[in-house]
Amino acid sequence: MCGTAGSVPFLLREDPGRGRTMNYDVIIIGAGMSGLAAGIRLAHFGKRVCIFERHYAYGGLNSYYRLGGREFDVGLHALTNFVPPGRRGAPLNKLLRQLRIEREEFDLREQLGSEIRFPSRGLRFSNDVELLISEVQREFPDQGDRFLRLIETVKAHDDATLAPTPVSGRRVLAEHLSDPVLIDMLLCPLMFYGCPDEDDIDFTHLVTLFKSLYLEGFARPREGVRRIIKTLVRRYRGAGGELRMRCGVRRLHVSGGGVQGVELDCGEVVRAPLVFSCAGYPETMRMCRTASGGGGEPLPYGRGSDGRGPEGGGDASERFLTDADRLAGRLSFIESICVLDRKPADLGYDRTITFFSTIDRFEYRVPEGLIDPRSGVICCPNNYADHEHLPEGVLRFTSLANYDCWKALRPGEPEGDAPPAYAAAKSAAHAEAVGYALRYLPDFRPHVVFTDTFTPLTIARFTGHARGAVYGSPHKCRDGRTPVENLFIIGTDQGYLGIIGALLSGITMANLHGLGENNRKA
Amino acid sequence: MTKDEVRQIVLNIIGVVAPDEDLSDLKGDVRLRDQLEMDSMDFLDIVMELRKRHKIEVPKEDYPNLATLDGCVEYLLPRFRESKVAV
Numbered sequence: 001m002c003g004t005a006g007s008v009p010f011l012l013r014e015d016p017g018r019g020r021t022m023n024y025d026v027i028i029i030g031a032g033m034s035g036l037a038a039g040i041r042l043a044h045f046g047k048r049v050c051i052f053e054r055h056y057a058y059g060g061l062n063s064y065y066r067l068g069g070r071e072f073d074v075g076l077h078a079l080t081n082f083v084p085p086g087r088r089g090a091p092l093n094k095l096l097r098q099l100r101i102e103r104e105e106f107d108l109r110e111q112l113g114s115e116i117r118f119p120s121r122g123l124r125f126s127n128d129v130e131l132l133i134s135e136v137q138r139e140f141p142d143q144g145d146r147f148l149r150l151i152e153t154v155k156a157h158d159d160a161t162l163a164p165t166p167v168s169g170r171r172v173l174a175e176h177l178s179d180p181v182l183i184d185m186l187l188c189p190l191m192f193y194g195c196p197d198e199d200d201i202d203f204t205h206l207v208t209l210f211k212s213l214y215l216e217g218f219a220r221p222r223e224g225v226r227r228i229i230k231t232l233v234r235r236y237r238g239a240g241g242e243l244r245m246r247c248g249v250r251r252l253h254v255s256g257g258g259v260q261g262v263e264l265d266c267g268e269v270v271r272a273p274l275v276f277s278c279a280g281y282p283e284t285m286r287m288c289r290t291a292s293g294g295g296g297e298p299l300p301y302g303r304g305s306d307g308r309g310p311e312g313g314g315d316a317s318e319r320f321l322t323d324a325d326r327l328a329g330r331l332s333f334i335e336s337i338c339v340l341d342r343k344p345a346d347l348g349y350d351r352t353i354t355f356f357s358t359i360d361r362f363e364y365r366v367p368e369g370l371i372d373p374r375s376g377v378i379c380c381p382n383n384y385a386d387h388e389h390l391p392e393g394v395l396r397f398t399s400l401a402n403y404d405c406w407k408a409l410r411p412g413e414p415e416g417d418a419p420p421a422y423a424a425a426k427s428a429a430h431a432e433a434v435g436y437a438l439r440y441l442p443d444f445r446p447h448v449v450f451t452d453t454f455t456p457l458t459i460a461r462f463t464g465h466a467r468g469a470v471y472g473s474p475h476k477c478r479d480g481r482t483p484v485e486n487l488f489i490i491g492t493d494q495g496y497l498g499i500i501g502a503l504l505s506g507i508t509m510a511n512l513h514g515l516g517e518n519n520r521k522a
Numbered sequence: 523m524t525k526d527e528v529r530q531i532v533l534n535i536i537g538v539v540a541p542d543e544d545l546s547d548l549k550g551d552v553r554l555r556d557q558l559e560m561d562s563m564d565f566l567d568i569v570m571e572l573r574k575r576h577k578i579e580v581p582k583e584d585y586p587n588l589a590t591l592d593g594c595v596e597y598l599l600p601r602f603r604e605s606k607v608a609v
């Protein structure tokens with residue numbers, strides 16, 4: 001058995017003869033933000049829940065780690081969606097209520113101010129949308145009224161719907177704004193912070209991001225993301241939920257249209273009538289196998305939430321797997337964290353986040369080479385209110401990266417030391433990204449005391465997301481349904497992104513499929 | 523079980539579901555939704571907390587009875603009296 005099974009009191013042994021025994025009411029694959037949130041809801045309302053996490057750390061794409069005696073966040077730039085207490089219907093306030101977590105427990109502090117920089121243009125923004133409005137009026141005088149109308153359209157659009165109609169976000173922007181540079185400037189942060197597609201973004205998704213970045217805002221827990229994760233884990237355990245770490249799910253036994261059992265990496269089989277997964281849609285479907293090796297019933301397919309289904313002949317499960325691969329996301333990033341011997345503010349950099357493009361027409365697509373340094377994100381965790389306690393200066397740099405190019409430098413399983421060519425490419429890519437970013441901040445390089453860089457391969461390895469696709473598959477299952485009737489997708493591939501999005505996703509899907517009318521009597 | 527006790531139970535639950543709300547002068551005959559920042563997610567939580575804490579099931583068609591505080595008391599009082607479970 002893997003994980004902390006010793007502490008699991010009622011875990012029953014697999015008994016093929018009486019295979020109907022249920023070990024849990026609900027199994028959750030992955031202790032990402034969405035898995036933890038779903039777990040809290042379900043455990044709070046009396047379900048016997050177990051989360052299985054392959055990694056030794058919780059938090060998935062937004063976890064934390066120690067390296068060289070320092071503590072780092074894997075992903076945290078900003079907690080988006082920050083609003084003050086009491087703002088009606090705001091996602092942050094909603095989820096705090098739903099998880100029975102007091103706002104103080106996250107210990108959030110607001111950003112000092114961010115900016116979007118393009119050649120010869122700049123727009124500052126903060127947690128007060130009035131700043132962005134006045135900046136647009138200043139930089140694009142003929143676009144001011146149009147921008148106000150865009151804000152009204154965004155506010156009026158229901159982005160929480162589970163059945164959105166796909167519409168091109170660029171098209172809607174072009175219907176409101178006539179300056180292509182302004183359109184690209186507004187898109188740049190939105191895409192970097194949550195777009196799974198190249199070049200364009202679905203309008204409903206754009207609205208979610210627009211609200212979370214521009215109409216709401218950025219904050220950071222003073223201790224970083226660990227504060228959020230520890231609060232969630234404490235809350236989950238307190239509600240009676242179980243968490244088994246280093247205990248991956250390698251296979252879902254599917255027959256009769258439903259998951260019959262979940263097979264762990266160690267071979268143990270655990271049963272529950274309901275399974276949620278935050279491992280990603282293609283990744284989860286790839287785990288589905290017919291009950292016994294090649295035999296058993298074929299995997300049902302073509303019954304997805306939108307009726308999509310794979311085409312062509314051959315074995316059904318094979319076809320389904322090909323379909324899953326086709327749906328895998330492709331956009332990934334390289335990110336470097338630089339620790340400095342002084343605070344960036346002491347060098348004259350006081351922005352919280354800078355989103356930049358060094359070319360007028362912002363390109364958001366998989367680069368041809370290892371990275372595309374021409375655009376990117378610079379984040380300074382020191383530049384949040386009340387963050388003087390951080391012992392050192394920190395700068396983070398993000399650029400678009402190409403998974404295949406990185407993979408070619410490190411084929412096979414990424415065990416042991418990296419090949420020299422891969423390590424060299426990493427430092428070259430970091431230097432290149434910094435080279436472009438230096439147009440927007442003072443030369444901090446003499447003050448760097450430590451650097452850690454991760455690539456799309458690192459992301460794939462530690463989170464299980466195929467190709468290091470941070471924002472998952474461009475195909476989202478908004479209602480969480482899969483072709484397998486008791487298997488539901490939460491998190492990234494359900495369609496709510498980022499930390500707050502993933503938390504809301506777990507909550508919404510748990511309410512709908514785990515606590516809804518159909519399950520009330522369970 | 524008295525009306526006041528049921529009222530207090532409901533107020534306690536609202537306090538858990540919406541801890542950031544001021545419940546001190548909540549009017550009994552005005553819709554909760556009009557006095558508090560509560561959405562359908564929060565209302566569902568009231569129903570679920572009733573079940574969790576007091577083993578009282580409210581079927582979906584009865585939800586409208588819970589629109590006001592007075593409505594809650596009137597609807598829930600007989601159910602609390604019927605239920606053998608201590609509160």
Ligand SMILES: Cc1cc2nc3c(=O)[nH]c(=O)nc-3n(C[C@H](O)[C@H](O)[C@H](O)COP(=O)(O)OP(=O)(O)OC[C@H]3O[C@@H](n4cnc5c(N)ncnc54)[C@H](O)[C@@H]3O)c2cc1C
Nearest residue numbers: 030032033034054060061075077078249464491492498499
């Ligand atoms: C570099 C970077 C920076 C980011 N910055 C921000 C930011 O500043 N602000 C923000 O809001 N968001 C940010 N994000 C995005 C945010 O982290 C994600 O949207 C969010 O964490 C996704 O959560 P999730 O629940 O969907 O699942 P994930 O975090 O993807 O978690 C999935 C979990 O499932 C586990 N798992 C996978 N397969 C299996 C299996 N077979 N068995 C058991 N366990 C399995 C994985 O180990 C993982 O723990 C960033 C992401 C990255 C990578």
